[in-house]
Amino acid sequence: MRIAVIGGGPAGFMAAITAKKTQENTEVTIFEKTNSLLRKVKVSGGGRCNVTNATFSISKLIKNYPRGGKQLRKSFNEFHTTDTVNWFKEKGIALVAEDDKRIFPQSNSSQTIVNCLLNTAKSLKIIISLKSTVNKIISTKDGFNIKINNQSLFFEKVIIATGGNSKKETYNWLEEIGHTINKPVPSLFTFNLKNKSICDLMGLSAPNVITTIKGSKLKNEGPLLITHWGFSGPAILKLSSWAARDLADLKYEFVVAINWLAINENQLRNDLEKILKSKKIIYNYNPFKIPKRLWAFILQNINIKDCKKWNELSKKEKNRLINKLTNDEYRVSGKTTYKEEFVTCGGIRLEEIQMKTMESKIHKGLYFTGEILDIDGITGGFNFQAAWTSGYLAGKNSVI
């Protein structure tokens, strides 16, 4: 049997290796459009490769996927984070979990993962064809004819692992064979601010804020980082992921509200009661867990005089302070790609895929894996995990 794997990324490699390991006498070829393999793995996690995440409960794991989480339950039942750790361990690669649960190779170098996949593929005699763009696939009675650089080749089984792309036209060849594409848009990005006065505080991070898209119920909680263009950090990245589609519809022009203390207004009013009796100068006595410079910025912004004491605060000033701390609004105009990890929201509709095997429900013998599917996770190794899981399942089921 001959199997074509289209795309030389992590999902394609996992699929090819698993197919060949499951059925040694199968001929497996990876077709890669560029002249390099596993490019994203190499640059991933800031060059360290965040391989997966130490979330070993499937119920908890699926909560990290704004798209595809529910459907992935079936796939994770077959191969999940524990299997990934064991898979690499079997190949002599030790993986280490950090305090925030992100898992990296012990070597702290993505090259370890690249080498592991390349060497395993080589030892299994997987054929690699570089500079081979597939742009047409025709289903026949007993397999598929695929068009590679204007040449037509026949394969019994085909695994598509071409990754995500926010340009809809790159999916045309898959629409031509009857698959539906959920509109691709970017996910995992940072927010550019229109008024950049807060950017003077670049590099500063607030430990726990709630970010909300004004006029919607979309919100998230976590640390926020002020950059020279706007806002970044987990609270923003997670929000950009969960709200990816809504923010694309808004053309990345919207208002984000920051609750700097991550507590509600009533709780803050209660907390302030005692503090308002204090004779300390407000600028010098910051009772909250926010950095000094941010505290000064907030007070200046609502015109609190620098000699004012807590017990001299007028009712209006108190209300301004409460509003600023719990509902500080910023106009966002555009986005910036997060250099550590960005993915595509959208892709092949999951209703058209058997999630236990990754086989197309439209064409028997055709499989999809990785970011080409309408699956994407937040940062933390969840996107690679989706690639390992779906790649493993596509590879295994294509040969049994």
Ligand SMILES: Cc1cc2nc3c(=O)[nH]c(=O)nc-3n(C[C@H](O)[C@H](O)[C@H](O)COP(=O)(O)OP(=O)(O)OC[C@H]3O[C@@H](n4cnc5c(N)ncnc54)[C@H](O)[C@@H]3O)c2cc1C
């Ligand atoms: C900078 C960056 C850092 C990241 N870091 C992390 C991280 O640390 N942890 C994590 O979990 N995720 C990370 N991600 C996300 C992760 O890299 C992707 O989700 C993952 O690579 C998807 O794997 P894939 O194999 O589906 O697609 P890809 O890795 O995109 O591979 C697809 C391959 O298919 C090829 N191809 C495309 N079209 C064709 C065609 N028509 N014919 C032939 N070949 C084709 C492409 O050239 C490419 O080589 C990061 C992403 C980026 C951009």
